[in-house]
Amino acid sequence: MGTIEVDAEVYAALKARSGGENVTENDVLRELLRLPKRENSYAASAKSIAPQDWFVRGVRFPAGTEFRARYRGNIYLATVENGALVLNGERFSTPSSAAVSITTMTTNGWMFWKCRLPGQESWKSINVFRNQR
Numbered sequence: 001m002g003t004i005e006v007d008a009e010v011y012a013a014l015k016a017r018s019g020g021e022n023v024t025e026n027d028v029l030r031e032l033l034r035l036p037k038r039e040n041s042y043a044a045s046a047k048s049i050a051p052q053d054w055f056v057r058g059v060r061f062p063a064g065t066e067f068r069a070r071y072r073g074n075i076y077l078a079t080v081e082n083g084a085l086v087l088n089g090e091r092f093s094t095p096s097s098a099a100v101s102i103t104t105m106t107t108n109g110w111m112f113w114k115c116r117l118p119g120q121e122s123w124k125s126i127n128v129f130r131n132q133r
Contacts, residue, residue, distance in 0.1 A: 014028055014029070024057065024058055050062070050063065051082070051083060052080075052081065052082055052083060053080065053083065054080045054083055054084060054085060055083075056093070056094060056095065057094075057130060058130070059126070059129045059130055061080045061085075061115065061117075061126075061129075062080065062117065062118055063080050063081060063082070063118075064079065064080060064118040065079070065080040065115050065116065065117050065118060066078075066079055066115060066116045067079065067080075067085060067087075067095075067098075067113045067114070067115050067126070068113070068114050068115070068116070068123060069099065069102065069112050069113050069114070071102055071103060071112075076102055078092075078098060078113075085098050087101065087102075094109060095109025095110055095112065095113050095126060096108060096109035096110070096112075097109070098113070099112040099113065109126075110125075110126055110127040110130055111125070111127055113125075113126045114126065115129075
């Protein structure tokens, strides 16, 4: 997959048009360029997603995935349960909303959280999974 550079104004326009959690910048560009919609493997996996899994911005996190963040010397833990990220008993639909509940300010959750998938030992930035789309 290639990378393109855009200025801040173009980036802001792309983000504004993408709007929802399941519309990517790539989707916006395909529409603007009048290219046919393409169902990628992530979209296909969303159709077969288990109800307990969490599907956000084209990335599937299986139920039981552990999330960890370090903020101001504290470690915060969350888990994927019943189609959401659960932190301290509260359900979140996006990584950013969970991050904001900790920081109380605008925070990019994709950069904030690391996760450990079920059955794995290592923690990875969740942004890695988003960039694999």
